Each structure stands twice: as C-alpha cells, then as structure tokens.
Amino acid sequence: AQSVTQLDSQVPVFEEAPVELRCNYSSSVSVYLFWYVQYPNQGLQLLLKYLSGSTLVKSINGFEAEFNKSQTSFHLRKPSVHISDTAEYFCASQRRGNTPLVFGKGTRLSVIA
Amino acid sequence: SAVISQKPSRDICQRGTSLTIQCQVDSQVTMMFWYRQQPGQSLTLIATANQGSEATYESGFVIDKFPISRPNLTFSTLTVSNMSPEDSSIYLCSVRDNLNTGELFFGEGSRLTVL
Numbered sequence: 639a640q641s642v643t644q645l646d647s648q649v650p651v652f653e654e655a656p657v658e659l660r661c662n663y664s665s666s667v668s669v670y671l672f673w674y675v676q677y678p679n680q681g682l683q684l685l686l687k688y689l690s691g692s693t694l695v696k697s698i699n700g701f702e703a704e705f706n707k708s709q710t711s712f713h714l715r716k717p718s719v720h721i722s723d724t725a726e727y728f729c730a731s732q733r734r735g736n737t738p739l740v741f742g743k744g745t746r747l748s749v750i751a
Numbered sequence: 752s753a754v755i756s757q758k759p760s761r762d763i764c765q766r767g768t769s770l771t772i773q774c775q776v777d778s779q780v781t782m783m784f785w786y787r788q789q790p791g792q793s794l795t796l797i798a799t800a801n802q803g804s805e806a807t808y809e810s811g812f813v814i815d816k817f818p819i820s821r822p823n824l825t826f827s828t829l830t831v832s833n834m835s836p837e838d839s840s841i842y843l844c845s846v847r848d849n850l851n852t853g854e855l856f857f858g859e860g861s862r863l864t865v866l
Contacts, residue, residue, distance in 0.1 A: 670853040681843070681859040682794075689853065728793060732853045738784050739845075739855050743793040 640665045642731050644742035651719055652750050659714040659745045661703075661729030669731045671712040672739065673703055676726040685727070688712065699723075724749045753778055753848045755858035763864045769832045772861045774844030779824035782847040784855065785817070789840045797842075800827040834865045 641664045651657045663669060673685040686697040693705040703714045712729060726746050730739040754777040764770050774783065783800040798806040798819055806819035821827040831838050841860040848856070 672854065674857075682857040684854055684856075687854060734853075736782060736847075738782075738796050738799060739853075740796075741794040 640669070640731060640733060640740045642729050642740055642742035644729055644745050646745050647743065648746045648748065650748045650750060653721055654718045656717050657715065657719050657723075657747065659727050659729075659747065661712045661714065661742060663710050663712060663729075663731045665710075665731060665733060668734050670734065671703075671705060672730040672732070673697075673701070673712075673714050674728045674730060674741075676728065676744075678725070682728065685714075719747070719749045721749050721751060723747060753780055753846050753856045755844055755846060755856060757844050757858035757861050759861055760859060761862040761864075763866060764834050765866055766835055768834055769830055770834065770863060771828050771830045772842055772844070774827045774829070774858060776825045776846055778848060780846040780848045781824075783821060783827045784845045784847075785819060785827070785829045786843040786845060786857075787840050788843060788860070794843065797829070800829075831863065834863075836865045839863060839865045 643662045645660045671688040674682045675685045676682050686695045688695050688705045696702040701716045703712050705712055726744045728744045729742040732739045756775045758773045785797040786794040788794050796809050797812045798808040800806050800819050800821040802821045816832050818830045841862050843860045844858040845855040
C-alpha cells in the first residue's frame with residue numbers, strides 16, 4: 639500500500655532561519671512526489687514536484703526538495719524563511735499511471751518575527 | 752493549468768439534510784477526484800468521478816452517502832446525504848489535465864458546517 643508520512647505536525651521557526659519539513663513515502667513501485675502549500679483560508683497550491691531526472695527540484699519562492707530513493711524521502715527545505723511562508727505544507731505521492739494522490743497529514747509551518 | 756470553480760464556497764446545514772457541491776472546470780480534463788479535509792487533518796480521497804459511469808469509491812465511502820455525478824469532462828457534483836455533525840469538513844474537487852505529470856489542481860473547496 640502507498641503511504642506518506644510527515645513526521646512533524648508543527649514546526650515553529652524564526653524569520654530568516656532555515657527550515658526543513660520532513661516527508662517519507664512508502665511504495666513498492668515508482669512514484670511521483672509533490673509538495674503542496676495551503677495558506678490560511680485558501681485552497682491547495684502546488685509548490686514543487688519530482689517526476690524524474692534531477693533529484694533536486696526547486697520552487698520559484700526559494701523552497702527546494704530532494705528525492706532520496708534509498709531513504710524514501712522527499713524533504714522540503716528553505717535556507718531563509720519569511721513571515722509569508724506561514725502555512726500548512728502537505729507532501730503527496732502518486733503511483734505512476736492514472737492514480738490519485740495520497741497525502742501526508744501535513745506540517746504547519748509557523749514563522750515567528 | 753486548469754481553473755476550478757466550486758459552489759457553494761461555504762454553507763451551514765441542518766442535521767439530516769443533504770447538500771450538493773458543484774465543480775466546474777474551465778477545460779476538459781481526464782480525471783476528477785473528490786477529497787475531504789476534516790478540521791485540522793489532511794486530505795482523504797472520497798472517490799474518483801468517472802465520466803459517463805459510476806464513481807469509484809475509496810474504502811470507507813459509499814455511494815448512498817456521497818453520490819457523485821460527472822455528466823461531461825468539465826463538470827461534476829458531490830452530494831453529502833443525510834448530514835451529521837461528523838460531516839463538517841472542507842470538500843475539495845481536484846482535476847488532472849495531463850496524464851504524464853500526475854499533478855492535481857484543486858478548487859478552493861466547499862466548507863460545510865453541520866449543526
């Protein structure tokens with residue numbers, strides 16, 4: 639069975655500090671991996687995705703995630719966070735093919751001034 | 752990317768009633784899914800809405816409680832039947848418009864509160 643584990647339910651961090659949000663996936667077959675962000679009272683937006691190729695993927699607002707097949711991880715990082723990064727972050731995986739996404743429980747990132 | 756409109760955006764409902772949520776996409780899409788996000792929790796897949804045939808439900812979800820229609824490639828509805836307070840949740844329509852990328856696009860969601 640496919641599953642996604644986000645180990646941290648809440649991560650408080652001071653502004654301009656680095657952050658890492660952890661995500662581990664479980665699947666017996668190859669998967670696509672995604673990070674979605676949900677700002678307060680808004681819908682989900684795709685932050686970045688790994689489909690194939692380079693294991694390091696980046697978003698336009700400074701986040702990056704690295705696909706690590708041996709550790710079955712897809713951790714999200716940002717070297718310096720801003721107040722505006724405060725949101726809920728969801729990691730998701732999808733078995734290749736026309737299948738739905740499976741989501742982790744989410745990590746609430748709170749950036750403190 | 753697909754633009755998804757959901758109606759209603761929010762509603763307050765009485766126990767025992769039913770509510771239908773509409774999902775309209777601005778382009779034809781191959782796959783449409785309905786997710787539920789209960790307060791403070793992650794997204795759980797309810798069903799895959801199949802065009803022209805019965806929806807495919809996930810474990811724990813049944814057609815009698817969550818009937819789904821998908822008459823064409825741009826529109827779907829989800830009905831929450833005989834609601835109870837436990838059905839208070841955000842219901843999200845999502846679509847995939849490119850089979851090769853896997854990416855899902857989400858509507859803003861419909862926030863239901865059942866009294």
